[in-house]
Amino acid sequence: MISLNKKCTDIRVEVLRMLNESKSGHSGGSLSAVELIAGAYYQALTITVENCTDANRDRFVLSKGHAAPVLYSILADKGFFPKEELYTLRKLHSRLQGHPDSKKLPGIEAATGSLGQGCSIAVGMAMAAKSQKKSLKVFTLLGDGELQEGVVWEACMAASAYKLDNLTLIVDVNGLQLDGPCDQILPMGNLADKFSSFGFNVIEVEDGNNIKQVLAAYAQPPVMGIPTCILAHTIKGKGVSFIENQVGWHGKVPNDKELELAIIELQEN
Amino acid sequence: MKDKKMIRAAYGEALVKLGQMNKNVVVLDADLSHATMTNKFAEKFPERFFNIGIAEANMMNISAGMSTMGYIPFCSTFALFGTGRAYEQIRNSIAYPNFNVKICCTHAGVSVGEDGGSHQAIEDIALMRVIPNMTIVVPCDANETKKAVNAISECHGPTYLRLARSPSTVFDQERPFTLGKANVMKEGTDIVLFACGIMVDVALDCANELKKSLGKSIAVINIHTIKPIDAECVLLYAKMCKKVVTLEEHSVIGGLGAAVAEVLIGKGDFSFKRIGIQDRFGQSGTPEELLAEYGLDLESVKAEVEEML
Numbered sequence: 001m002i003s004l005n006k007k008c009t010d011i012r013v014e015v016l017r018m019l020n021e022s023k024s025g026h027s028g029g030s031l032s033a034v035e036l037i038a039g040a041y042y043q044a045l046t047i048t049v050e051n052c053t054d055a056n057r058d059r060f061v062l063s064k065g066h067a068a069p070v071l072y073s074i075l076a077d078k079g080f081f082p083k084e085e086l087y088t089l090r091k092l093h094s095r096l097q098g099h100p101d102s103k104k105l106p107g108i109e110a111a112t113g114s115l116g117q118g119c120s121i122a123v124g125m126a127m128a129a130k131s132q133k134k135s136l137k138v139f140t141l142l143g144d145g146e147l148q149e150g151v152v153w154e155a156c157m158a159a160s161a162y163k164l165d166n167l168t169l170i171v172d173v174n175g176l177q178l179d180g181p182c183d184q185i186l187p188m189g190n191l192a193d194k195f196s197s198f199g200f201n202v203i204e205v206e207d208g209n210n211i212k213q214v215l216a217a218y219a220q221p222p223v224m225g226i227p228t229c230i231l232a233h234t235i236k237g238k239g240v241s242f243i244e245n246q247v248g249w250h251g252k253v254p255n256d257k258e259l260e261l262a263i264i265e266l267q268e269n
Numbered sequence: 270m271k272d273k274k275m276i277r278a279a280y281g282e283a284l285v286k287l288g289q290m291n292k293n294v295v296v297l298d299a300d301l302s303h304a305t306m307t308n309k310f311a312e313k314f315p316e317r318f319f320n321i322g323i324a325e326a327n328m329m330n331i332s333a334g335m336s337t338m339g340y341i342p343f344c345s346t347f348a349l350f351g352t353g354r355a356y357e358q359i360r361n362s363i364a365y366p367n368f369n370v371k372i373c374c375t376h377a378g379v380s381v382g383e384d385g386g387s388h389q390a391i392e393d394i395a396l397m398r399v400i401p402n403m404t405i406v407v408p409c410d411a412n413e414t415k416k417a418v419n420a421i422s423e424c425h426g427p428t429y430l431r432l433a434r435s436p437s438t439v440f441d442q443e444r445p446f447t448l449g450k451a452n453v454m455k456e457g458t459d460i461v462l463f464a465c466g467i468m469v470d471v472a473l474d475c476a477n478e479l480k481k482s483l484g485k486s487i488a489v490i491n492i493h494t495i496k497p498i499d500a501e502c503v504l505l506y507a508k509m510c511k512k513v514v515t516l517e518e519h520s521v522i523g524g525l526g527a528a529v530a531e532v533l534i535g536k537g538d539f540s541f542k543r544i545g546i547q548d549r550f551g552q553s554g555t556p557e558e559l560l561a562e563y564g565l566d567l568e569s570v571k572a573e574v575e576e577m578l
Binding site (some may be wrong): 055057061101102103109110111114117121123124125126127128129131132150151154155157158161162189193 | 295316317319321322324326327330331332333334335336338339340357358361362365366367463
């Protein structure tokens with residue numbers, strides 16, 4: 001657990017360095033999602049370089065594709081591509097596109113980032129896995145703002161109709177979207193009630209930036225015949241005081257000075 | 270009286286055959302399986318048929334996901350809802366990562382009939398044509414539809430198969446079907462008609478009648494693959510005939526006419542006419558009435574071609 005905690009700090013540092021280098025990208029929504037993605041890749045799912053072409057591997061689909069730097073950092077750490085390549089993020093001819101592109105980079109399962117699509121793609125994977133009688137797990141991570149996309153709810157109805165107990169839909173509930181607080185832009189009401197009424201087994205994670213709580217949620221056994229939704233309450237920009245909960249940091253990246261301050265803060269905590 | 274059959278019925282039958290040969294073929298529909306005729310596959314292979322409900326966007330994404338699991342999804346709905354409503358899913362989730370999904374849409378063109386303009390896709394070829402990686406096939410009849418279904422199943426990558434709703438003429442043809450290779454239906458030297466879909470039949474009738482009445486030699490080329498287009502064939506016949514006409518049950522903007530023009534631009538001096546829907550929406554009516562109203566019946570086409578001679 002301690003090592004995974006340390007890993008999450010390292011990921012945050014690396015992500016901010018990548019964003020600083022690329023001079024564009026999404027800081028807030030990347031930092032909020034670190035534990036949620038790390039928990040999946042380092043513990044809950046079996047995804048390795050060795051099994052990455054095995055049809056029976058678990059699948060992770062980053063529906064909130066703007067958090068790509070976190071995914072890239074983890075994939076590089078797991079050996080999918082050289083770490084030096086991380087600093088080509090968002091640059092011309094890079095395999096590390098602004099949003100995940102499965103035809104460019106190994107380890108990426110789908111092209112996501114256009115919000116809502118990844119969730120529905122993951123439903124397709126889970127449906128295929130069921131029909132092929134494969135026992136693999138499919139995880140997909142969404143932002144809470146992303147839930148405003150109608151296709152998410154189309155996907156949820158299908159997940160329920162097709163009894164996808166191999167599917168876990170994780171929502172990074174950080175409360176903010178590009179233009180402001182989600183509850184001001186388009187209030188979505190009680191998410192737990194919404195997902196329950198769509199036929200999901202709902203698990204709430206009080207602190208989605210606490211790796212222990214995240215892993216505990218991921219470790220819960222699936223409910224037979226029912227898809228699972230994990231509502232993970234997080235802090236947008238988690239780990240850096242001047243980025244945390246700041247709407248303006250959705251699509252902003254740290255300059256050199258801010259990067260320095262952020263790294264000091266992250267490493268002290 | 271010509272033998273007629275519904276292209277979409279042939280699609281349904283072809284899927285069943287394909288399903289028997291290839292266990293990786295799965296079929297998805299968005300609550301229109303009785304209209305797209307994927308219901309035949311559903312009856313035969315219920316475990317490989319997925320009705321997604323009235324949710325075309327979700328169906329496209331689900332197909333994308335399934336394709337990553339080794340399946341070859343054939344997903345069907347009406348052309349307008351597939352290419353229109355679910356455009357971005359096709360673009361971003363299927364074509365962008367170059368996934369092996371076959372988007373097979375029925376009810377293309379004004380010959381949909383009474384349902385009216387809201388249900389008649391006249392822009393679907395244009396929408397699909399601008400997407401990189403996308404292959405576009407428009408079969409001319411029931412026979413060619415069956416061949417096309419097999420051909421696209423064997424070719425990796427996103428494909429749009431455009432199918433008509435109403436019964437259309439079945440050609441007694443033993444021509445081979447090769448993706449990307451146009452079929453010469455009739456040789457000629459005075460004028461060349463490039464056609465696709467149900468307009469190939471009209472083009473042939475037009476050529477035969479003008480041969481009889483005016484003694485003109487008109488070539489008819491079936492461009493069943495709109496993308497990648499058989500540029501070599503288009504150029505060859507255009508250079509030979511100098512007078513070029515395109516015929517399609519689609520807007521003249523962005524469809525076959527545009528594709529042929531793109532091949533010929535800068536390649537010589539040609540007279541060029543695009544017969545198709547002239548930047549208008551469709552409307553209710555019988556298929557025959559509508560084809561006449563939009564200038565796609567034999568009489569209208571003949572008049573347009575005669576003007577070129």
